[in-house]
Amino acid sequence: MAGRTAESLLGPDDPVPFELFNAEGGSPFLLIGDHAGSTIPAALGDLGLSAADRSRHIALDIGVYGLGHAMARLLEAPFLHQTYSRLVIDCNRDPAHEEAIPASSDGTRIRANRDLDEGAKAFRVGMIHRPYHTAMANLIAARTDAGRETILLSLHSFTPVLNGDVRPWDVGILHWRGRADFALSMLDQLRTMGGIVVGDNEPYAMDATDYTVPFHAFPKALRYAEIEVRQDLIADIEGQALWAERIAQAARRAIA
Numbered sequence: 001m002a003g004r005t006a007e008s009l010l011g012p013d014d015p016v017p018f019e020l021f022n023a024e025g026g027s028p029f030l031l032i033g034d035h036a037g038s039t040i041p042a043a044l045g046d047l048g049l050s051a052a053d054r055s056r057h058i059a060l061d062i063g064v065y066g067l068g069h070a071m072a073r074l075l076e077a078p079f080l081h082q083t084y085s086r087l088v089i090d091c092n093r094d095p096a097h098e099e100a101i102p103a104s105s106d107g108t109r110i111r112a113n114r115d116l117d118e119g120a121k122a123f124r125v126g127m128i129h130r131p132y133h134t135a136m137a138n139l140i141a142a143r144t145d146a147g148r149e150t151i152l153l154s155l156h157s158f159t160p161v162l163n164g165d166v167r168p169w170d171v172g173i174l175h176w177r178g179r180a181d182f183a184l185s186m187l188d189q190l191r192t193m194g195g196i197v198v199g200d201n202e203p204y205a206m207d208a209t210d211y212t213v214p215f216h217a218f219p220k221a222l223r224y225a226e227i228e229v230r231q232d233l234i235a236d237i238e239g240q241a242l243w244a245e246r247i248a249q250a251a252r253r254a255i256a
Contacts (some may be wrong), residue, residue, distance in 0.1 A: 026166030048111030063234030070244035172199030
C-alpha cells in the first residue's frame with residue numbers, strides 16, 4: 001500500500017472524492033458532510049477491518065448522508081459531502097494532524113494505517129482531502145463573487161456511547177471563534193422546541209482540532225454552525241426526515 005503511486009490510489013472504478021447535491025440551491029446555506037461517506041479505495045482493500053467495523057461510527061457519521069440530502073431540499077441549499085471514509089483520511093482534520101489518518105479509533109486498531117510513509121499519506125491528501133476542500137473553497141468563492149452570503153452548516157453525527165460513557169444529548173451545536181452568533185442563535189432556537197436535549201459545545205467542543213469550519217469560515221467571517229446529531233436518531237429515513245425538519249426550522253429562525 002505504501003508503495004502505490006498517486007495515479008493508482010483511485011482506480012477507474014473508484015468514485016470521485018466528493019459529491020455536490022442540489023448545486024443550484026438558492027438559499028444562503030451551504031451544507032457540508034466531512035464524514036458522510038464510507039467508501040474505501042479498492043487499492044486499500046478493507047483497511048484490515050471487518051465489515052462490521054467499516055459500518056460503525058469510526059468509519060463514517062451514520063445518518064448524515066440522508067440528513068444532508070433531506071435538509072438540502074428543505075432549505076433549498078447545496079450539500080457538498082465527502083465520498084470516502086474518515087478512516088482513509090479525515091477531512092475535518094488538518095492533513096498534518098496525527099488524527100488525519102488514524103491508527104486506531106474508539107479502541108479499534110486500523111492496521112492499514114499504521115507505519116505509513118510520508119508518500120502514502122501524501123497520496124491520500126492529494127487525491128481525497130485536497131479536492132474536497134478545493135471544491136468547497138471554489139463554491140464559497142463563486143457565491144461571494146455573485147454577491148451571495150454563505151452560511152456554513154457542517155453536519156455530523158455522534159455515537160450514543162463512547163469509551164463507556166453514555167452521552168445524553170440528542171443534538172449539539174458546536175462553535176468557537178469567528179461569526180459564532182448564528183450558531184448561538186441556532187442553539188437558542190433548538191432549545192425552544194422542547195423535549196430535546198441540546199448540547200452547547202457538547203458532546204464535542206469545537207477547537208483547533210477541527211479543520212473545515214475554522215479553515216473556510218473564520219478567515220472569511222462566514223456565519224456558521226457545526227451540528228452534531230445522535231446517530232441512532234438519524235439511522236433511518238424517518239429519523240432523518242424528522243431531524244432535517246427540526247434543524248432546518250431552527251436555521252430559518254436563526255437567520256431571521
